[in-house]
Amino acid sequence: MSLISAALKRINPSQTIAISNKARELKATGRDIIALSAGEPDFETPDNIKEAAIKAIRDGQTRYTAVDGIPELKAAIVAKFKRENGLTYKPSQVTVGTGGKQVLFNALVATLDAGDEVIIPAPYWVSYPDIVQFAGGTPVPVETRLEDNFKLQPAALEAAITPKTKWLIFNSPSNPTGAAYSRAELKALTDVLVKYPHVWILTDDMYEHLVYDDFEFVTPAQVEPALYDRTLTMNGVSKAYCMTGWRIGYAAGPEVLIKAMGTLQSQSTSNPSSIAQWAAVEALNGPQDFIAANNKVFKERRDLVVSMLNQTKGLTCPKPEGAFYVYPSCAGLIGKTTPSGTVIENDEIFASELLEAEGVAVVHGSAFGLGPAFRISYATATKDLEEACLRIQRFCGSLR
Ligand SMILES: Cc1ncc(COP(=O)(O)O)c(C=O)c1O
Numbered sequence: 001m002s003l004i005s006a007a008l009k010r011i012n013p014s015q016t017i018a019i020s021n022k023a024r025e026l027k028a029t030g031r032d033i034i035a036l037s038a039g040e041p042d043f044e045t046p047d048n049i050k051e052a053a054i055k056a057i058r059d060g061q062t063r064y065t066a067v068d069g070i071p072e073l074k075a076a077i078v079a080k081f082k083r084e085n086g087l088t089y090k091p092s093q094v095t096v097g098t099g100g101k102q103v104l105f106n107a108l109v110a111t112l113d114a115g116d117e118v119i120i121p122a123p124y125w126v127s128y129p130d131i132v133q134f135a136g137g138t139p140v141p142v143e144t145r146l147e148d149n150f151k152l153q154p155a156a157l158e159a160a161i162t163p164k165t166k167w168l169i170f171n172s173p174s175n176p177t178g179a180a181y182s183r184a185e186l187k188a189l190t191d192v193l194v195k196y197p198h199v200w201i202l203t204d205d206m207y208e209h210l211v212y213d214d215f216e217f218v219t220p221a222q223v224e225p226a227l228y229d230r231t232l233t234m235n236g237v238s239k240a241y242c243m244t245g246w247r248i249g250y251a252a253g254p255e256v257l258i259k260a261m262g263t264l265q266s267q268s269t270s271n272p273s274s275i276a277q278w279a280a281v282e283a284l285n286g287p288q289d290f291i292a293a294n295n296k297v298f299k300e301r302r303d304l305v306v307s308m309l310n311q312t313k314g315l316t317c318p319k320p321e322g323a324f325y326v327y328p329s330c331a332g333l334i335g336k337t338t339p340s341g342t343v344i345e346n347d348e349i350f351a352s353e354l355l356e357a358e359g360v361a362v363v364h365g366s367a368f369g370l371g372p373a374f375r376i377s378y379a380t381a382t383k384d385l386e387e388a389c390l391r392i393q394r395f396c397g398s399l400r
Contacts, residue, residue: 010133014126015367019351023361034388035361036376039175040244041324045279046290049241052282056275065271068262069096069250073277076284077250080235084208085222087233089252095261096280098272100206100236100249105131106261107202107232107251108167112137116166121152123327123368123375125175125204137166141369146329149318150177150370154188161192167200168193170220173207176368176375177327178302178320180211183218190224201231206249209240209291211322212299229254239323240291241283246276298324301378301385308389309376313396324379327365330372336399344399347372357398358391 002009016039023035056062069077074091081087097103104127112118112135120128122141129139142160144150157168170189173180181189193199203220211217221231236249252258271277302319305326309317314332336344338357344350351364351374365373378385 007134007136011130014130016126016363019361019363023355026355026359031359033355033359033361034380034384034391036378036380036385036388037361037363038377038379039325041239041242041294041379042381043242043294045242045246046283046286048286049243049279049282052286053246053275053279056278061274061278063274065274065277067266067271068258069094069272070274070277070281073248073250073281073284076281077252080284081233081252085219085233087219087221087228087252090255092255093258094250094252095258095265096248096250096272096277097261097265098249098269099247100204100234100238101127102247102265102269102272103234103236103249103251103261104128104202104204106264107234107257108132108137109135110260110264111135111200111257112166115164117162117164119157119160119165119168119199120369121170123150123174123176123365123370123373124169125171126367128169129369138164140165143370146316146318146373149320150174150179150327151181151185152189154192157189158192161196161199163198165196165199167202169202169204171204171206172217173211173320173322174325175207175323176325176363176365177318178323178325179318180207180215180217180321180323183216183223186218186220186223190220190227193220194224194226197230199230201227203231203233205233205235206239207323208235210295210298210324212295212302213321215321217322232257237280237283241280242294243276243279243283246273246279248272248276248280297382298378301382302326304382305376305378305385305389308386308393312389312393314399315392315396324377326376326378327373328376330365330374330396333396333399334372339398339400347374350374354392354395358395360388360391360395 027033232253234251317328347364365371
C-alpha cells in the first residue's frame with residue numbers, strides 16, 4: 001500500500017517556488033545572482049498596516065475568530081467591492097482565507113467532482129491546474145497567442161466549453177503575462193459565457209490595483225451583471241498592499257458556494273490569523289495613496305525591461321497592462337548553441353543556461369503551460385533589473 005495518496009500524486013510542487021529556492025541557494029554559495037523569479041512586491045508593508053497588527057496584539061485580538069473572517073473584515077470587503085467594483089454583496093456572501101491561494105483551493109475542492117472540466121487560459125498561474133487535479137477535476141488549458149498579447153479570444157473560449165465544463169478560471173491582470181483585459185475585451189468573453197448557464201466563473205483579481213497608463217480594471221460580474229449569480233470574485237491583500245507574508249485572501253459570490261467553502265475551511269485551517277485579519281481591515285479601509293506611488297515605480301521598471309528585452313537578439317516581448325511580470329518569447333533562440341556547447345532545445349534549458357552563465361533567475365514558460373517563453377518579475381530594485389537585462393542581452397547575443 002502506498003504511503004502517498006492518489007490525490008497527492010496528481011500534483012507537483014510549485015515550480016516558481018522551486019526556482020526561487022534554487023536562486024537563493026546559489027546566492028548563499030557566494031554567487032552573484034539576480035533573481036527575477038519571485039512573485040511578490042519588493043516594497044515594505046505600509047506602516048499604518050503594521051501598526052494595526054501591533055494594536056490587534058495589544059488589544060488581545062489573539063484568539064480563534066469566526067472561521068471565514070471577522071465581521072469587521074467582511075464589512076471592509078463588502079465596502080471595497082462596492083467602492084471599487086460597483087458590486088453589491090452581503091457579508092454572508094464573503095469568505096476570508098489564508099491567502100488567495102487557500103480561497104481558490106476551497107472553491108475548487110468544494111465544487112469539483114471527477115470528470116468536471118475547468119477551462120484555464122494558458123499561460124496560467126502554476127497553481128490552477130494542480131489544484132484542479134488535486135480536487136479530482138480535469139484542467140482544460142486553452143492556449144493564447146503572443147499576437148493577441150496572450151489574451152483569451154472569445155472563439156477559443158467557446159470552442160473549449162463542453163457539457164462537463166464547471167468553471168472558467170479568469171485572471172486579469174495575469175500572472176505570468178501581465179496582460180489585463182479592457183472592458184470591451186472582457187465583454188466579448190462574458191457574451192459567450194452568458195450563453196452557457198452551467199459554466200461558473202472564478203475570477204482571480206489579485207493584481208487589480210497593479211495597472212499602468214490609466215488602464216481601467218474591470219471584473220466579470222461588473223461587466224456582465226447576468227453572471228453575478230455564478231461568479232466567484234477572488235481578491236486579496238498580498239500584492240497591492242505588499243502583504244504576501246500576512247496570508248489574507250478573500251472572495252465574494254453566491255451564498256451556497258461561500259458556505260461550502262467555509263465548511264471545508266472549518267475542517268482544515270479554521271480562521272486565518274486574527275492579527276493578519278485586523279491588518280487587512282486597515283489595508284482596505286485606510287489610505288490607498290501609496291499604491292499609486294508604488295505603481296509609478298513599477299511602470300518605469302516595466303517600460304525599462306520591455307524596451308531592453310525588445311532590443312535583445314531573439315526575444316520578443318509584448319508590453320503588458322499590469323501586474324509586475326513580462327513574458328518574452330524566446331522562440332528565436334530555440335535550436336541555438338551556447339559558447340559551452342549546450343543546445344537550447346526548449347525554454348527550460350534556456351532558463352537554466354541563463355542562470356548558469358549569467359546568474360539571472362527567470363521562470364521558463366513551459367511551467368506556465370505556454371512556451372517557448374519565460375517570465376520575468378520586475379518587482380526588484382531598478383538597478384538590479386537593468387543589470388539583469390544587460391546580462392540577458394549578453395547571454396542571448398552569445399548564442400550561435
Ligand atoms: C494570480 C495569482 N493568484 C493568486 C495568488 C495567491 O496569492 P496569495 O499570496 O494571497 O495566496 C497569486 C500569488 O502569486 C497569484 O499570482
